[in-house]
Amino acid sequence: MTLIASNLTTKGKEEFFLNDISFEMSPGKIYTIIGRTLSGKTTLLKTIAGLIAQDSGTLSFNGNNFDVIPVWKRQVAMVYQQFINYPHLNVFENIAFPLKQRKVDLAEIKNRVQQAIEQVGLEGFEERKIQALSGGTTTTCCTCKISCEKRKYFTTR
Amino acid sequence: MGTFYVTLKYTAVTLWSMFVIAPFLWALSTSFKDFNSVTSGATYIPWVDFEPTLEGWRVLLRSPAQGGVNIVEPYINSIFVTCLASFISILLGTLAAYALSRYTFKAGFIKNDDITFFFISQRIMPPVVLAIPFFIMLGKLGLLDTLLGLVMVYVVLLMPIAVWIMVDFFNKVPIEIDETALIDGCNPIQAFFKVVLPNSIPGMVVAGLFCMIFGWTDFFFAFILTFTEVQLLPVAIVSLNSSITPWWSLSAAALVSVAPLIVVAFIVERYLSKGNLSGALK
Numbered sequence: 001m002t003l004i005a006s007n008l009t010t011k012g013k014e015e016f017f018l019n020d021i022s023f024e025m026s027p028g029k030i031y032t033i034i035g036r037t038l039s040g041k042t043t044l045l046k047t048i049a050g051l052i053a054q055d056s057g058t059l060s061f062n063g064n065n066f067d068v069i070p071v072w073k074r075q076v077a078m079v080y081q082q083f084i085n086y087p088h089l090n091v092f093e094n095i096a097f098p099l100k101q102r103k104v105d106l107a108e109i110k111n112r113v114q115q116a117i118e119q120v121g122l123e124g125f126e127e128r129k130i131q132a133l134s135g136g137t138t139t140t141c142c143t144c145k146i147s148c149e150k151r152k153y154f155t156t157r
Numbered sequence: 158m159g160t161f162y163v164t165l166k167y168t169a170v171t172l173w174s175m176f177v178i179a180p181f182l183w184a185l186s187t188s189f190k191d192f193n194s195v196t197s198g199a200t201y202i203p204w205v206d207f208e209p210t211l212e213g214w215r216v217l218l219r220s221p222a223q224g225g226v227n228i229v230e231p232y233i234n235s236i237f238v239t240c241l242a243s244f245i246s247i248l249l250g251t252l253a254a255y256a257l258s259r260y261t262f263k264a265g266f267i268k269n270d271d272i273t274f275f276f277i278s279q280r281i282m283p284p285v286v287l288a289i290p291f292f293i294m295l296g297k298l299g300l301l302d303t304l305l306g307l308v309m310v311y312v313v314l315l316m317p318i319a320v321w322i323m324v325d326f327f328n329k330v331p332i333e334i335d336e337t338a339l340i341d342g343c344n345p346i347q348a349f350f351k352v353v354l355p356n357s358i359p360g361m362v363v364a365g366l367f368c369m370i371f372g373w374t375d376f377f378f379a380f381i382l383t384f385t386e387v388q389l390l391p392v393a394i395v396s397l398n399s400s401i402t403p404w405w406s407l408s409a410a411a412l413v414s415v416a417p418l419i420v421v422a423f424i425v426e427r428y429l430s431k432g433n434l435s436g437a438l439k
Contacts, residue, residue, distance in 0.1 A: 051336050071339045072347075084337040088355040101342030145341075 001027040001062050003048070008057035010043060017043040018054060049076045072101075077149065083142040085130045092117070092126040095145045102149075116148035181412070188213045188409035195404050213405030216397070217413065228410060231393035235373060236417065238304055238389060242311030243368035247361055249312070250319025255349060257320070258327035259335065276320040279313070284377050287313075295382060302386045310378050315368040322367065326360030327353070362428045369421055373414075390414050 008021040017040045025031055033041050046052040048059065050071030059066040066074070085094050092113060099109045117123060120140050130138060186201060189209035200206035219225025253276070256262075257269050291310050292301070300306030330353060338348035379389035388396075394410040397403055 046336075049336075049340055051339065070344070072342050072344050076340060078337070078340050080333050080337070082331075082333065084331070084333050086334070086338075086352055086356070088352075098341040101347070 003066070004060045005048075006058045006060070008044070008047060008054045008059070010040075010047065010052065010054045016040075018047065018057075021057070045078065049078050050074050077146040079142060079146060083139045085138060085142055085145075087130050089130070090126065091122060091128050091130070091133070091141050094130065094141055095148060098145060098149050112148045116144045119147070120144045181415075184408040184411050187404050188406075188412060190405050192401075192405075210405075213403070213409040216403065216406040217409055226393055226397050226406075226410075228390065228393045228413065231388045231390045232413070234304060234387055235390035238307045238311060239369055239372040242308045242315055242372050243365055245308070245312045246315035246319045246368050247365050250316045250364065251323050251354070251357070251361060253316075254320050254323030255327055255353065257324050258330075259332065273320065273324050276317040279317040280321075284314075288378070288381050291378065292381060301382060302384045304387055307379065307382060307387065307389070310382060311372050311375070314375070314378070315372055318367050318371060319364045322364040323357070323360055326357060326363075330356065358428055362425045366421065366425055370418060373418060 003025040005021055005023050008018045009016065010018040019040075021040075021044060033044060035041050043052060047054050050066075050069065053067075061069075086097065089097065095113045095116060096109050099112065104112075117126060120143070122137070122140055122144060125133070125137060125141075130141070133141065186203070187195065189203055189211070190200070190207055191210045191212055194200055194207035203209040216225040217228045220227050257273055262269055262272060291313075295301045295306040295310070298306070300309065334352060334356070335345075335348050338352040339345070343351055374391065375389075376391040376395070379392050380395075383389065383392065391414070394407065394414060397406050397410060
């Protein structure tokens with residue numbers, strides 16, 4: 001379950017966003033990427049997630065080529081700095097959305113979402129629209145969505 | 158200062174309301190008049206200033222043989238053409254706008270902005286420029302004087318409006334929403350239909366409203382591309398005119414023709430205020 005990046009390079013018109021980046025990430029560990037503004041941290045995370053395709057270099061996961069797997073099948077979780085939720089769904093539906101997408105059994109979804117909601121203390125907010133939540137509760141809802149899924153990688157920016 | 162501001166605000170609103178409502182009241186009053194009431198000077202209040210009559214309204218339901226202009230069929234035709242053309246325009250326009258907003262297109266010096274401008278430019282050129290090409294094309298396709306032909310032409314005319322409004326709307330939808338949907342397991346098509354589209358309803362409603370207004374009020378193409386088989390409402394209303402302008406029936410027809418737009422405006426108004434993207438990013 002190791003994620004290996006080899007010589008990842010992404011170049012814009014004039015400058016490199018990623019310049020020959022290589023690393024190895026082992027399961028069960030927490031890694032922090034530190035760098036100044038515009039140093040390519042977000043580009044790297046988006047490349048791992050599959051949102052950006054690198055110009056050269058490879059990503060492999062568990063010995064298999066990760067590059068050929070589209071973003072929606074990579075099972076990478078990503079929490080944005082701004083904490084993205086879907087405004088047209090309520091709290092429960094937001095948290096259940098990725099599980100529904102991955103065709104998890106409905107009873108299982110209900111069970112897991114309810115458990116996650118109880119864990120983070122969002123009971124009573126299930127039917128609320130995202131617009132009606134405070135900034136803090138929105139953040140909780142967003143992280144709750146990630147936590148009730150069993151994804152392989154979790155990235156945040 | 159507060160009282161002055163409130164007074165000023167209410168005065169402005171009252172004056173504007175009078176400005177907007179006055180033509181409707183004038184048309185409503187005139188629609189119940191007859192020839193004498195219209196030509197004998199300014200009269201306003203029914204039963205006091207003039208004796209109301211339903212003649213102006215009856216003309217709209219009588220057949221031409223009975224000296225009237227039956228507007229029921231043109232009315233249904235107009236509803237059909239406008240609704241179908243607006244629906245197709247919004248459907249295609251939304252898809253085109255999403256692609257223009259999210260993907261980069263490049264063919265030589267032509268880029269996304271140029272393609273968007275190309276769509277808008279269809280509305281900049283005078284309609285008369287398009288009249289002859291449309292006439293020849295529909296003639297060759299055997300679609301002159303048919304509802305299908307009119308729908309096709311109106312889609313061409315209305316889609317630029319939809320694209321223009323929706324490109325601007327999608328540009329304001331954070332791309333992070335699309336990305337989150339992809340990460341959550343949606344493929345790009347699912348991300349569009351399950352996440353982006355439901356949050357774009359206000360934009361689509363605005364675009365739809367504009368399409369309906371432009372489609373409903375178009376006279377030029379409805380007049381050029383139809384003869385005897387199919388007639389749309391604006392053409393039917395104009396055919397009311399004769400050597401003596403029948404202000405009473407013209408007023409009734411004007412009220413009838415504007416009614417659907419008022420109804421649509423009231424229905425869609427609530428969609429304009431809800432479903433916004435304020436909760437997407439915090």
